[in-house]
Amino acid sequence: MPKTIVIGGGISGLAAAYALQKSEADYLLIEASDHLGGKIVTYAGEGFLIEGGPDSFLTQKRAALDLCRELGLGDQLIGSNHTATPSTYVLSKGKLHPMPEGMMLMAPTMILPILRSELISWPGKLRMGLEIFIGRNTTVADESLGSFVRRRMGSELLAKIAGPLMAGIHAGDPEALSLRSTFPMFTDMEKTHRSLVLGMMKRKKAQAAQLTTGPRPSMFTTLSGGLQQLPNAIAARLNPQQVKLNTRVQSVAAAGGQYRISLADGTSLIADNVVFTTPAYVTAEILQQLTPALAEKLRRIRYVSTSTVSLAFRRSEITCDLNGFGFIVPAAEGRKINACSWSSTKFSHRAPDDFVLMRVFIGGAFAEDLAEQDEATLIDIARNELRDIMGITATPVLARAYRWTKSNPQYNVGHGALIKEIDQLVSAHPGLYLAGAAYRGSGIPDCIQSGVDTAAKIVPRQTSSNPAISHAAPAFVAT
Ligand SMILES: Cc1cc2nc3c(=O)[nH]c(=O)nc-3n(C[C@H](O)[C@H](O)[C@H](O)COP(=O)(O)OP(=O)(O)OC[C@H]3O[C@@H](n4cnc5c(N)ncnc54)[C@H](O)[C@@H]3O)c2cc1C
Structure with missing residues (x-):
């Protein structure tokens, strides 16, 4: 026994x-x-590597990195590719705008890119600037991500960047997710530095001092043969x-x-x-x-349902520039997708040279019913949205949908x-x-x-x- x-x-x-x-x-x-593997599922076929669930892991917490090395997968580890900045775009009023350089989830680490950005209005920029004068929260024990970002950075940053980016990671509602349980670094930063902007700048300086030589480490890491190798x-x-x-x-x-x-x-x-x-x-x-x-x-x-749809196209049939990791879609845009990763730009070995691979995210706290549609419907949704947002009318050479019913826990x-x-x-x-x-x-x-x-x-x-x-x-x- x-x-x-x-x-x-x-x-x-x-x-x-x-x-x-x-x-x-x-x-x-x-x-x-x-x-075995649960939500870690890689499809390898026709020269493509498609991740059905997670596509990478973060290396600040070392458990995954160390385990890969221990298992002899060290030489298979690959970081995300460095693209010409910016690496992420944001859909705003139907147009893709570059995310200002230096944005770390909700906090800017550089001033000039924010000032130059067309994504954030001047009142929105001014409100972000006021962050350095705002005091610590000393009353609320646990606070929603939405409340925290609004209090420190203003509503516009919450709606356009922090909400879709941070809540998107958990497929959740920013007004319900607990900041302390999802992004404790920001709770700690407010406690230590009061201002996130000042805290982030100090952190960036300290990191730069540590990394005077060698390549810039990438934020996301995966395995060259797909995450299922782990x-x-x-x-x-x-x-x-x-x-x-x-x-x-x-x-x-x-x-x-x-x-x-x-x-x-x-x-x-x-x-x-x-x-x-x-x-x-x-x-x-x-x-x-x-x-x-x-x-x-x-x-x-609580758990919410999500889906991913991967679509591969002939590179020659895609007219838009894919120099970035993809784009996020704020809820106010009223679209049926939350985000799209340009997978073959983000990581090497995802598609043959003459093809591109994209991965669309559907569902989450605001649209569980969409995520629970059948696979053919999910593929149609993804294609229609990419046509409207990126102007892609080509027929995909490969399309795969993965449904993750009640799969994402919500740390509310x-x-x-x-x-x-x-x-x-x-x-x-x-x-x-x-x-x-x-x-x-x-x-x-x-x-x-x-x-x-x-x-x-x-x-x-x-x-x-x-x-x-x-x-x-x-x-x-x-x-
Ligand atoms: C679409 C998506 C994208 C994601 N992207 C990322 C990412 O990029 N990076 C990242 O770090 N994380 C990501 N995550 C989160 C991460 O993938 C999961 O949190 C993690 O894989 C969960 O692992 P687990 O072993 O805890 O649970 P699971 O993978 O859910 O494993 C639980 C297992 O239990 C089995 N089981 C269920 N009921 C029973 C039963 N009664 N008896 C026996 N067995 C049972 C299931 O079949 C399953 O295999 C993503 C998640 C999703 C859904």
């Missing part, structure tokens, strides 16, 4: 299982679908006998100091530890009988307090662990870190309870 069962074979579950295996701790990884590399190192695909966990119940894990095929397993890496609402279903109070809290973490205002309550309830059940995108960061590095941290808590428990670890195939117990 396995000592630890990890439920869910996305990157969080894989990271947990791999860390357990490295510590020679016994585990069984159970995944409902027929493949889950594939972990999977290749796991003992195949300790991974069960096509197996859905239905419920977890107490079993005399251990846990009984019931599977959809009617069998069950007994384990000392259970690690949940499933979406919070799935975990809630599984735990409903064992702890209805915890299940109720888990259901409070109060998320931090909710997680504390969840932790409290979990601690009443020794051997139960929650990891993954729902709790302390949904980016790939956060998910990996959550799996690794969970394994680190389990290993001492396993080794103290039984130092002799069996790697035999787990025994199923008929219910």
Whole structure:
């Protein structure tokens, strides 16, 4: 019988299982679908590399970068290409405008590009300039992203840049998302420097002093053969006998100091530890009988649906300049897409030289119904929007849509307090662990870190309870 069962074979579950295996701790990884990797899905075919879910990870948090290197993927790591500035465009009144150079999500690090920008009106620029005189927030414990940006930078920056860019990362509503839980660096910056503009400028100076030589590091990193190389590399190192695909966990119940894990095929397993890496609402279903109070809290973490549509075109048929990473679409534009990445400009090896690849984002908190359309409809939406916005009338040589129903957790205002309550309830059940995108960061590095941290808590428990670890195939117990 396995000592630890990890439920869910996305990157969080894989990271947990791999860390357990490295510590020679016994585990069984159970995944409902027929493949590992969860939301990390790469399609490779006809010379194209298409990412269905994430396309890259950030390297400031080192977990993903370090894991890739440890798995021997170091020489496959590639940064985003440096394009002639600007790298991102913003749709405003139906026209694509360059994002002012030096914008770091919501805070400018350079003055001149803002002054020259046609995207922000003069009253909007003046309001941004006033930021350096605005005091700290000392009253509100947790604040929405929308409220914070409006308070510090003004409504225009929120509507045109910060909202679509920052809330877009979480596919969320800026008026609902918690600043502290999504972009804590800005909460800290206000606390330390008061003004974000002054704080950002100091930060930029310090970074420049550190980087006097060598190439400019890129913000986004991926793998030359697609992000799925990462889950594939972990999977290749796991003992195949300790991974069960096509197996859905239905419920977890107490079993005399251990846990009984019931599977959809009617069998069950007994384990000392259970690690949940499933979406919070799935975990809630599984735990409903064992702890209805915890299940109720888990259901409070809202999820929204999104979709991505990748379209490949012959380069000769695209007349517009693709010198950038793509564009974002503010809600006020009333369009059906949120953003478009020019994937073959952003990263190398995504398309053959004579072709370009683009990826359109649909759905999120404001348009879940659109994201849940069938794949043919999603492709039509993407094509129509690119025709209107970029003037692309060519027929794509390849089109692929990926639907992510209820896939993006929303860290709304109060998320931090909710997680504390969840932790409290979990601690009443020794051997139960929650990891993954729902709790302390949904980016790939956060998910990996959550799996690794969970394994680190389990290993001492396993080794103290039984130092002799069996790697035999787990025994199923008929219910
Ligand atoms: C469209 C999109 C784009 C994104 N872009 C980026 C990006 O560019 N960079 C970035 O860092 N992050 C990005 N993210 C976020 C990131 O991809 C996810 O947060 C992360 O991959 C989640 O990993 P996970 O293992 O926690 O969950 P998942 O990948 O959701 O894995 C959970 C697994 O549990 C399985 N499961 C579910 N129910 C059961 C059950 N009952 N029994 C057994 N198994 C079950 C599922 O089949 C799944 O494999 C993006 C997300 C989406 C949707």
